[in-house]
Amino acid sequence: MAAADDGGKAHMAPYASDDSTTAGEGEDLRAARRRKAARYVVPVTVVGVAAATIGLVPAIADSGDPDLPEITAQQLIEKIAQSDVQQLSGTFKITTDLGLPDLGGLESSLTSGAMGSGSGDGSSADPSAKLTELASGTHTLRVAADGPDRQKLSLLEDAAEYSLIHNGKDIWGYDSASNEVFHGTAEESQGEKGKGRTEEVPATPKELTEEALKAVDDTTSVTVDGTAQVAGRDAYRLLIKPKQSGTTVGAITVAVDAKTGMPLKFTLTPSSGGAAVIDAGFTQVSFAKPAASTFDFTPPKGAKVTEEGELDGAAPEHGGAKSEDELRKEFEKEFGGPKGEGEQGKAPEGGPEVIGEGWNSVAVFDTGGEGVPSGAEVGGDMGGFLDSLGDKVTGKFGSGTVFKTRLINALITDDGKVYVGAVDKDALVKAAESAK
Amino acid sequence: MSRAEVIQRGGEIAGARKVSPLWTFGLLRSELITTFRRWRTLALLGVLAAVPILVGIAVKIETGDGSSAGGGGPQGGGGGGPAFISQITNNGLFLVFTALAATLPFFLPMAIGVIAGDAIAGEANAGTLRYLLVAPAGRTRLLLTKYATTMAFCLVATLVVAISALTVGALLFPLGDLTTISGTRISFAEGLGRALLIALVVAASLIGVAALGLFVSTLTNSGIAAMATTVGLLITVQILDQIPQLHAIQPYFFSHYWLSFADLMREPVYWDELVKNLGIQALYAAVFGSAAWARITAKDVTA
Numbered sequence: 001m002a003a004a005d006d007g008g009k010a011h012m013a014p015y016a017s018d019d020s021t022t023a024g025e026g027e028d029l030r031a032a033r034r035r036k037a038a039r040y041v042v043p044v045t046v047v048g049v050a051a052a053t054i055g056l057v058p059a060i061a062d063s064g065d066p067d068l069p070e071i072t073a074q075q076l077i078e079k080i081a082q083s084d085v086q087q088l089s090g091t092f093k094i095t096t097d098l099g100l101p102d103l104g105g106l107e108s109s110l111t112s113g114a115m116g117s118g119s120g121d122g123s124s125a126d127p128s129a130k131l132t133e134l135a136s137g138t139h140t141l142r143v144a145a146d147g148p149d150r151q152k153l154s155l156l157e158d159a160a161e162y163s164l165i166h167n168g169k170d171i172w173g174y175d176s177a178s179n180e181v182f183h184g185t186a187e188e189s190q191g192e193k194g195k196g197r198t199e200e201v202p203a204t205p206k207e208l209t210e211e212a213l214k215a216v217d218d219t220t221s222v223t224v225d226g227t228a229q230v231a232g233r234d235a236y237r238l239l240i241k242p243k244q245s246g247t248t249v250g251a252i253t254v255a256v257d258a259k260t261g262m263p264l265k266f267t268l269t270p271s272s273g274g275a276a277v278i279d280a281g282f283t284q285v286s287f288a289k290p291a292a293s294t295f296d297f298t299p300p301k302g303a304k305v306t307e308e309g310e311l312d313g314a315a316p317e318h319g320g321a322k323s324e325d326e327l328r329k330e331f332e333k334e335f336g337g338p339k340g341e342g343e344q345g346k347a348p349e350g351g352p353e354v355i356g357e358g359w360n361s362v363a364v365f366d367t368g369g370e371g372v373p374s375g376a377e378v379g380g381d382m383g384g385f386l387d388s389l390g391d392k393v394t395g396k397f398g399s400g401t402v403f404k405t406r407l408i409n410a411l412i413t414d415d416g417k418v419y420v421g422a423v424d425k426d427a428l429v430k431a432a433e434s435a436k
Numbered sequence: 437m438s439r440a441e442v443i444q445r446g447g448e449i450a451g452a453r454k455v456s457p458l459w460t461f462g463l464l465r466s467e468l469i470t471t472f473r474r475w476r477t478l479a480l481l482g483v484l485a486a487v488p489i490l491v492g493i494a495v496k497i498e499t500g501d502g503s504s505a506g507g508g509g510p511q512g513g514g515g516g517g518p519a520f521i522s523q524i525t526n527n528g529l530f531l532v533f534t535a536l537a538a539t540l541p542f543f544l545p546m547a548i549g550v551i552a553g554d555a556i557a558g559e560a561n562a563g564t565l566r567y568l569l570v571a572p573a574g575r576t577r578l579l580l581t582k583y584a585t586t587m588a589f590c591l592v593a594t595l596v597v598a599i600s601a602l603t604v605g606a607l608l609f610p611l612g613d614l615t616t617i618s619g620t621r622i623s624f625a626e627g628l629g630r631a632l633l634i635a636l637v638v639a640a641s642l643i644g645v646a647a648l649g650l651f652v653s654t655l656t657n658s659g660i661a662a663m664a665t666t667v668g669l670l671i672t673v674q675i676l677d678q679i680p681q682l683h684a685i686q687p688y689f690f691s692h693y694w695l696s697f698a699d700l701m702r703e704p705v706y707w708d709e710l711v712k713n714l715g716i717q718a719l720y721a722a723v724f725g726s727a728a729w730a731r732i733t734a735k736d737v738t739a
Contacts, residue, residue, distance in 0.1 A: 036734030043727035050719050091706075142618075142706075154618055156706060159519030159537060159698035163619040176617035179522040293620055294703075300615035302526035 065227045066234035068258050073222045076236055076256055083261030089144040089294070090231065090285030096136050097275050098405040140283075144290040152295055167295040171308075174297065181299040184308035219244050219358030230255045230264040231282040246427040247271065247359035248407050260287060270406045277407045355419075355431045362421035362431040393425070397432040460581065463573055467585040471551065477589070480547040481596050487543060488535035488601035492524070496608045499525045519698055520617075527614045528605025529624070532631045533701065535601035536594070536638050540694050544593055544638070545645045545670050551589045552649025553662035555582040556732065560657040566737050575733045579650070583725065586646040587639075594639040598631065618703040630700055637697045641713060644690035644720030645670060651724040654731040687712070690720050 142154040155162040160177035173182030225239035235255040255265035265281025352363040390401040400413035411419040518537040523530040559565035649666040693713035699706040
């Protein structure tokens with residue numbers, strides 16, 4: 001700094017100009033100019049150090065895979081089954097990349113459209129409306145649990161948060177952005193409705209793993225694939241791979257906490273390669289008892305409170321609502337992962353028929369309707385969205401439209417049958433033909 | 437810079453020929469007084485103070501019939517308006533958060549851009565920079581003083597918004613215990629504490645813009661050009677931050693994590709993005725601060 005001051009003062013001569021200098025002074029000036037240029041090394045160095053830090057620190061922090069005793073896949077699965085974590089709190093990040101076109105603003109118009117027509121007088125604090133938002137993009141959640149009676153799940157949004165709080169017999173949904181509250185009771189939610197909901201959207205790693213493990217049979221290989229560090233904890237990696245071809249599922253990796261047996265991270269990669277379709281895991285987790293106040297909730301003064309019953313009664317049947325509902329169901333199914341077909345049996349609207357087995361199962365619904373509405377019928381953003389997703393196919397079954405994502409594909413025939421599965425287009429067409 | 441100001445400064449210089457730490461404070465004090473006495477600065481602060489008043493009155497009028505702002509519309513999503521706006525009617529303290537959320541993206545950094553852009557270039561433009569450099573403070577110390585003054589303005593500007601919002605909120609709306617965005621309740625005193633913390637974080641969020649503006653200010657001899665460039669850069673970065681295709685570089689924009697101050701209203705506080713925001717501001721301050729230093733100490737001051 002002192003040198004800098006000197007340098008500054010040395011060149012304070014206000015009217016120094018290159019034109020009026022002699023040869024000797026020119027030499028001096030050149031040297032001085034070099035010294036001046038040398039000062040710019042400082043900001044450049046700062047940028048360099050910052051870039052290096054940003055680039056290297058994660059690599060250094062990633063201190064390699066932890067050393068853990070060998071374990072078989074069977075033992076690891078048992079560990080998960082025995083896992084009895086009652087108390088935890090943590091931050092959970094979920095990234096879903098279904099390869100849908102980037103919806104941008106359309107996404108919100110789609111959801112608001114679906115929610116708007118599905119529940120005209122509904123509440124933005126309705127849990128099912130909120131949780132479907134998780135089906136695309138990256139979201140940060142916070143979870144806290146203290147025994148079976150008290151849980152809290154918060155979806156972190158920009159300057160707002162959506163919290164779902166279960167405390168005793170109350171279930172509260174609070175949307176801070178609109179200051180709206182949804183209230184339900186636990187008795188009801190343990191009934192058909194609530195159960196359906198949790199199965200539709202398995203959000204914690206534990207549920208996701210259980211879903212995946214249901215599929216363990218001849219069609220699947222399950223191995224322990226080394227160890228990993230997840231949320232600062234040592235974990236085993238359980239690798240689940242389909243043995244069949246024709247499915248869009250490449251592999252499922254579950255990181256299981258070595259100490260508690262609790263699944264910490266769930267990754268689903270598609271067979272087509274590329275980024276994971278679903279990447280959900282804790283970024284920070286603690287197994288200490290969360291503060292009791294975490295689960296306390298009283299609706300803030302002036303908040304609009306919607307009771308669960310009101311919402312169901314208020315849902316009107318709109319003409320355009322069906323296709324939106326279908327899409328919403330697809331989102332949920334996609335989110336449910338490859339085993340989505342399984343739960344559809346418990347879905348409210350009739351049991352679907354399942355063609356094929358294991359990873360290649362294709363669920364068939366008969367909507368009894370007119371098939372998928374064309375883009376022109378629906379009109380607007382929604383129509384463009386449908387057309388951009390669709391892919392016309394014909395076969396023995398007639399003709400239909402295939403909707404593709406990176407994980408779930410669906411064939412909707414013109415006579416109103418819907419074939420859905422985590423399989424590629426050919427397998428869908430084959431399933432549709434075999435059904436005829 | 438008027439002639440009178442120069443003479444005033446000259447008077448202080450005469451008193452401290454020997455370079456001492458006190459002299460830096462003298463320079464800083466003189467800078468602060470000069471800056472905060474300008475009509476331009478007072479007008480900027482006045483505009484900033486007016487924002488919460490307008491927001492408060494608008495919300496009061498809109499909700500005069502008992503409905504709540506933001507929510508309750510046909511969308512029911514509460515998507516419109518700045519953050520926290522739907523809670524203002526229930527608790528005036530939320531006006532502080534809303535006002536800061538409303539002014540942080542544009543009004544505040546624009547004001548900082550004006551002050552920072554003018555810091556060096558304005559002196560050069562008025563022909564007073566060389567007089568300042570005649571004083572035995574050295575260019576580095578002058579730069580540090582200018583930066584400290586700009587940061588003081590960041591803090592004052594933020595506090596002006598916060599205090600104005602708190603006053604309007606207290607006059608127009610009820611106060612009391614408040615609900616965090618996580619749904620838990622905190623007492624009014626803790627809410628006030630968090631509001632103060634948020635104001636400090638918002639002020640700190642402006643450090644990056646201040647450094648950038650100061651660097652731009654050393655590049656030119658025209659105060660207007662420096663202000664326009666700084667504000668132009670601010671707008672450009674804000675627009676680029678909205679383009680989804682640029683998501684890979686967006687985390688390095690100084691404005692990217694600005695709204696993370698709202699994370700202080702979560703329970704427990706979510707620190708990730710707050711820390712990133714402060715880190716980015718420190719990085720901008722280091723890079724553009726040192727670039728400004730390199731520029732000003734190597735510059736031929738002719739005016």
